[in-house]
Amino acid sequence: MIKTLEQAIKQPLSWFLILMLLVCFSGTANAQLKVITTTQDIASLVQAVGKGLVEVESLTQGYQDTHFVQAKPSLMLKMNRADLLIYQGLELEVGWLPLLLQGARNADIQLGKHGNLDLSLAIDPIEVPQGKLDRSMGDVHAFGNPHYMLDPGNIKPIVYFIADHLSKLLPAQAAQIKSNRKQFINRFEPKLKEWKDQMAPFADTPVVTYHRTWSYFLRYFHLTHIGTVEPKPGIQPSPSHLSDLAQTMKEKNVHLILHAIYYQDKFSKLLAGKSGARVLTLPPSVGGVPEASDTIKLFDYLVNQITRALSSNE
Numbered sequence: 001m002i003k004t005l006e007q008a009i010k011q012p013l014s015w016f017l018i019l020m021l022l023v024c025f026s027g028t029a030n031a032q033l034k035v036i037t038t039t040q041d042i043a044s045l046v047q048a049v050g051k052g053l054v055e056v057e058s059l060t061q062g063y064q065d066t067h068f069v070q071a072k073p074s075l076m077l078k079m080n081r082a083d084l085l086i087y088q089g090l091e092l093e094v095g096w097l098p099l100l101l102q103g104a105r106n107a108d109i110q111l112g113k114h115g116n117l118d119l120s121l122a123i124d125p126i127e128v129p130q131g132k133l134d135r136s137m138g139d140v141h142a143f144g145n146p147h148y149m150l151d152p153g154n155i156k157p158i159v160y161f162i163a164d165h166l167s168k169l170l171p172a173q174a175a176q177i178k179s180n181r182k183q184f185i186n187r188f189e190p191k192l193k194e195w196k197d198q199m200a201p202f203a204d205t206p207v208v209t210y211h212r213t214w215s216y217f218l219r220y221f222h223l224t225h226i227g228t229v230e231p232k233p234g235i236q237p238s239p240s241h242l243s244d245l246a247q248t249m250k251e252k253n254v255h256l257i258l259h260a261i262y263y264q265d266k267f268s269k270l271l272a273g274k275s276g277a278r279v280l281t282l283p284p285s286v287g288g289v290p291e292a293s294d295t296i297k298l299f300d301y302l303v304n305q306i307t308r309a310l311s312s313n314e
């Protein structure tokens with residue numbers, strides 16, 4: 001009698017277990033929210049916070065220049081199916097995202113809707129231009145420097161901001177989102193200390209960069225920004241600009257030019273030749289090189305490369 005009862009219980013229990021396993025291993029196949037991001041940097045954090053709940057895809061790859069992207073129909077199609085669009089804002093994507101939004105035919109992700117999230121609202125921008133702007137100033141970012149994902153100090157507020165928004169869209173999953181967020185922060189915080197310790201011996205070291213890609217990164221680690229190879233954003237340097245900068249670099253003992261992988265390195269190399277400094281070409285985004293496959297690995301890679309290059313100059 002008991003035996004048959006046990007068997008009867010066993011049957012639905014095993015079905016229940018199979019169902020549970022299916023839920024656990026189906027992963028993003030059963031995603032409750034389709035998220036599209038403009039960069040792999042954002043996608044990496046959404047993946048961490050929305051683990052098991054969201055399917056996330058980036059419109060660009062980490063080795064692409066996100067200032068200039070072709071507004072292709074294939075990207076519009078991706079946006080057409082999205083529940084949520086997350087972008088960096090501060091005009092980083094101003095040349096292409098409005099076109100994609102127009103072509104996407106998706107009312108849920110338009111400006112002002114819950115499916116439209118401007119991540120720059122989570123941070124305090126730097127290098128906000130003062131006074132009137134005009135075209136003679138180059139492709140200047142009118143609302144401040146949009147390369148804020150390269151500030152390790154910005155990652156925590158960004159993660160909280162993403163988690164809050166996902167919880168609003170998926171209120172029944174708020175507890176899981178909170179637990180995902182906590183897991184990420186617990187991994188990230190010890191790394192912050194590690195990177196600071198690694199960079200500490202190089203505080204106040206002067207460096208030159210090609211574009212203002214690295215401003216947040218340099219500020220966080222207390223490196224001194226002496227100047228940029230491009231005289232204004234998006235404008236190529238003249239021979240006199242390069243000569244003047246090379247002169248300043250010699251006076252201030254600058255040994256390093258930081259160069260993002262997607263810019264042609266002709267002018268950085270020319271400047272290196274004139275000044276005696278070396279060019280260090282680096283990925284400014286997750287996915288820029290295979291080693292930088294997520295946010296933590298990107299900072300690991302950057303800190304390792306920069307500390308190695310600065311050590312060899314001593």
Ligand SMILES: [Zn+2]
Binds near residue numbers: 212
């Ligand atoms: Zn820029």
